[in-house]
Amino acid sequence: MKYYHVNQRDEIRRIYLQKGPFQPQNYKFPQRAFGGKQRRFNISWFDDNIYWLEYSIKENVTFCLCCYLFKSDIPNQGGSDHFVKSGFKAWNRKLGLDDHKARTPHIIVVQKCQILMNQRQSITTAFEKQTILQEKEYRILLNASIDCVRFLWRQGLAFRGHDKTDDSDNKCNFLEFLQWLAYRCDVVDRVVLKNAPKKKYSIEMQ
Structure with a gap:
């Protein structure tokens, strides 16, 4: 996001948020070995994290859409950086997802996303009222x-x-x-x- 002009960033973020995170439903998630056992991404994790969790078919990892959009505004997320850079792939540790969304940086960016979309909706509503x-x-x-x-x-x-x-x-x-x-x-x-x-x-x- 930092590569875009500052006046374009919010509009680009809105476009991403309107589309929502990529969450394939009819897809056979590939397995990965953990401790001698084969494990794969559990599709039910989307239900618990519908607003921010997205899956990369190409990389077979998950990312946080909200953290990605506001990474330039809130740096140094520590252990949560892999949800923006390399991606989360520890299919044997669902607690890793719970730990991420409980972190302060993640909570802040989710709030930023919600505020951004609410502002957009307020502007749209104002135009609609004016038109009526x-x-x-x-x-x-x-x-x-x-x-x-x-x-x-x-x-x-x-x-x-x-x-x-x-x-x-x-x-x-x-x-x-x-x-x-x-x-x-x-x-x-x-x-x-x-x-x-x-x-x-x-x-x-x-």
């Missing part, structure tokens, strides 16, 4: 404009006027009626005329 609000404003603005157009059309009144300046006492019929609606409805007043957000409302009376 904008859609409501568009709808109110559109309905108010349509009501004005319908009224003028039914009455056979002209839309345009000769003086549409702000200090005019008698603007065009469309703007006068829209302003009349705004005076009597706070919801409409918040999204039309001077209160309309930029680039959301532009009706030219030709």
Whole structure:
């Protein structure tokens, strides 16, 4: 991670975390000799460490995704370094996994990962809420404009006027009626005329 520019690191970490650790399910894990006995990785270990433990098919070892992503921020993990560099492969010692996730450096990086993803979710939620609000404003603005157009059309009144300046006492019929609606409805007043957000409302009376 240290090889990436500092402004890119968090976004790259998010991509890794969104994909999650590589945990093959339909794979025949190869055996390795320990003390004269053949042992292999136990797939049930994924269930106990679903957030961070990943397996390398090529190397037949496991790594810690969280420690890998934040290794440059929290160096000197001591005995846990093999979960980032060489990989953990002591299939006869499940306690090695438990020992790793109980270490302070690992706990810190897991928290960092969770904070990073929560920040991303908060930003996404904020954009979604803003979009919903904008859609409501568009709808109110559109309905108010349509009501004005319908009224003028039914009455056979002209839309345009000769003086549409702000200090005019008698603007065009469309703007006068829209302003009349705004005076009597706070919801409409918040999204039309001077209160309309930029680039959301532009009706030219030709």
